[in-house]
Amino acid sequence: MTKVTFASHPYLLGFENLDRLVERTVKTGNEGYPPYNIEQRDEATYRVTLAVAGFAEEDLTITVESNQLVIRGRQKDDEGERIFLHRGIAGRQFQRSFVLADGVDVTGAHLENGLLHVELKRVEPESIVQTIKINGKSS
Template sequence: MTRMMQFNSPFLLGFDDMEQLLERVAKGSDGYPPYNVEEVIAGSGDTQKRALRITLAVAGFSRDELSVTLEDNQLVIRGRQRDGNERVFLHRGIAARQFQRAFVLADGMDAVGARLENGLLSIDLVRPEPSKLVKTIEISGQ
């Protein structure tokens, strides 16, 4: 199968990395842990901003078994449960498993906090305020 360039138009200049970004997003993962993405309002009064909240179902993980990092415009959440040898199971239906879930963020987005409550890990992201830039380019010549 041949690769099809999505951004080969001469009118789309500077989008060279976009194809790599789309490939990274398309890889996906095994679906564990399940998650929600919701739009929320952060702040109060005149300082209200639209924000995003990612919530992952991480039942069985403690705070020290989870990590949240920003790596090259990716929000990466990792979980690694410690399997204690002191417990003897007659039946084991809940496996200690590790995971890694990554979300690609737009330029300027920032994670402002993470909270673990009732088996749900919530990470709040703020969107940058879009700014309209109008710039006049001086024409030089004879």
């Protein structure tokens, strides 16, 4: 049985990557931690904000891998230094992934009041008109 997807439409040529992108997005394994917001600031800019209370700058890494924004957090182990009578503040490691469209670039990030802000900008590609010369019979 053939798997039917939106990219299998006959007018959509070369969009097979979109199917893989959707599958990868579903499989990112993002749980509910840490909570996050996504804002559209204007027509071309976005902001992803993660609540990372207790994480220092050196505990966080931000990378872009194959059009995927990956934010990881890992706090240093200090279990031997403190004795908790109650531990209600989550400090576990995490990984959050966001798939970026072509032309969306990360322009910066900053940590403020326990919130990690990652700034994104969509760069519009130039419109190029190309004329194809017909050379006759192909061999």
